[in-house]
Amino acid sequence: MDLNLRKAILSNIATNDQQQLEATIEDAIQNGEEKMLPGLGVLFELIWNQSDEGERQEMVDALEQGVKQTVEPQ
Template identity: 45%
Template sequence: MDINNLDLRGAVMYKMHGSSENDIRDTIQDAIVTKQEKTLPGLGVLFELLWNQSNPQEQNRMIEVIHNKLQ
């Protein structure tokens, strides 16, 4: 496997394609509960989907929540 050509976004999208809302919720909750480092890239891809579909007001709210949790 050539790590330089790994399409992580594509792999996550392929794996999650066709997932129900409950499947997506379970995936996110499992990643958070288990605290496995290997799930972080997948959560990043899901966050990217959310971010790209959010309007500027929603994006600002996400930034505010994250910022407040990091203080």
């Protein structure tokens, strides 16, 4: 069986507008279900590939701060 998860995820969101995409992201984060992680990964890949170097650096900076705040004691 040839299962291309990335293609399936992209197919599921292909006709979504901005509001639907945002709702998908919010729902995945709020539910915290691990089965949603591959979908978020695909969405992040799309964002990353559409970003310039400055935007990518901003994302990495935000990610670093988020990781530190989540892992390190406040």
